[in-house]
Amino acid sequence: MDRNPRLLILHQGALGDFIAVFPALRLLRERYPRIDAICRRSLGDLAVELQVIDGRLPLESAIVSTLFSEAVHPELKGRIGTYQSIVLFSYSEELEKSVCSTTDRPVYRIAPRPSPGEPIHVADHVLSLLIRFGLVPSAGFCPIAGGRRIAPVEPAPIFLHPGSGSRLKNWPISNFIRLARMLETKGIQPAFVLGPAEDHLEADLTGRATAAFDRPNDLVDLARLLKTASGFIGNDSGVSHLAAYLGVPTVAIFGPSDPVRWRPLGPAVAVVQPGAECRPCFETKTGRGCRRGCIEEISPQRVLKAYEELRVASCGLRVIPPGVG
Numbered sequence: 462m463d464r465n466p467r468l469l470i471l472h473q474g475a476l477g478d479f480i481a482v483f484p485a486l487r488l489l490r491e492r493y494p495r496i497d498a499i500c501r502r503s504l505g506d507l508a509v510e511l512q513v514i515d516g517r518l519p520l521e522s523a524i525v526s527t528l529f530s531e532a533v534h535p536e537l538k539g540r541i542g543t544y545q546s547i548v549l550f551s552y553s554e555e556l557e558k559s560v561c562s563t564t565d566r567p568v569y570r571i572a573p574r575p576s577p578g579e580p581i582h583v584a585d586h587v588l589s590l591l592i593r594f595g596l597v598p599s600a601g602f603c604p605i606a607g608g609r610r611i612a613p614v615e616p617a618p619i620f621l622h623p624g625s626g627s628r629l630k631n632w633p634i635s636n637f638i639r640l641a642r643m644l645e646t647k648g649i650q651p652a653f654v655l656g657p658a659e660d661h662l663e664a665d666l667t668g669r670a671t672a673a674f675d676r677p678n679d680l681v682d683l684a685r686l687l688k689t690a691s692g693f694i695g696n697d698s699g700v701s702h703l704a705a706y707l708g709v710p711t712v713a714i715f716g717p718s719d720p721v722r723w724r725p726l727g728p729a730v731a732v733v734q735p736g737a738e739c740r741p742c743f744e745t746k747t748g749r750g751c752r753r754g755c756i757e758e759i760s761p762q763r764v765l766k767a768y769e770e771l772r773v774a775s776c777g778l779r780v781i782p783p784g785v786g
Contacts (some may be wrong), residue, residue: 466545468493472500477697481583488597507680538563616650622695624659634665640761641672710775716756729775731767
């Protein structure tokens with residue numbers, strides 16, 4: 462038996478999907494002292510920063526691209542062979558065959574999401590499959606177990622993030638601007654935070670919002686910025702998942718997507734969602750053409766109330782998972 466077993470994971474998803482497996486990776490630490498990942502470069506840098514993984518090999522690199530060709534690069538084959546186990550978060554049987562051709566060690570392929578419409582959180586879905594493979598114990602599952610509670614430095618801002626991976630999931634920018642003004646009247650300091658691909662949102666905010674806004678250079682800078690926050694309000698997005706994971710009190714605004722499956726995991730999270738009978742439909746064929754705008758029925762007053770209730774419940778403190786503080 463290997464005395465210091467090493468685990469390699471391969472994840473092709475975006476920010477929210479990747480953060481959803483962080484709790485499982487922390488459980489895998491009990492069996493594998495070292496965990497490395499093949500994933501998007503920016504996600505790997507973030508996971509290393511948060512001490513979720515130890516090293517990363519960019520999915521975008523030329524050497525990794527050979528996994529999707531007829532012949533795997535000898536150097537990559539040699540590197541994969543140094544791991545005792547490999548976990549693929551992928552739907553691709555061809556990718557599984559390619560990885561299996563590089564090693565005689567066990568390779569486990571896990572569907573990164575449950576089937577559309579299945580009422581299970583993506584993190585619980587991943588955990589259930591890891592338990593089935595015998596990679597983690599079947600004990601209780603706590604996404605922020607072992608954290609320490611700290612008070613943010615005052616006056617700490619509450620960050621508002623008006624973007625997401627799909628405009629269908631975006632609460633109207635005008636509502637975010639109204640919410641920021643309502644927070645200001647209550648003596649709470651709001652600030653907008655925008656991602657590198659959200660220039661259109663900066664144009665919408667310029668001249669309309671009185672609150673400041675920040676544009677972190679990358680996900681590592683974004684995580685460091687979010688750690689300074691007293692709270693966070695955003696759409697169903699990867700940034701909301703990151704804020705919640707970091708222990709920041711988080712209000713997530715859901716429209717056509719399903720919070721049962723995609724609710725951000727953290728010690729202080731509130732979800733605001735519409736009451737439309739047709740939702741959730743985002744991951745279904747009918748939902749992809751939805752233009753009813755169910756998310757627009759959520760008022761700024763309702764979001765503010767959710768934040769104030771969450772703030773009282775969390776006592777202005779936040780829980781920091783190991784490696785985050």
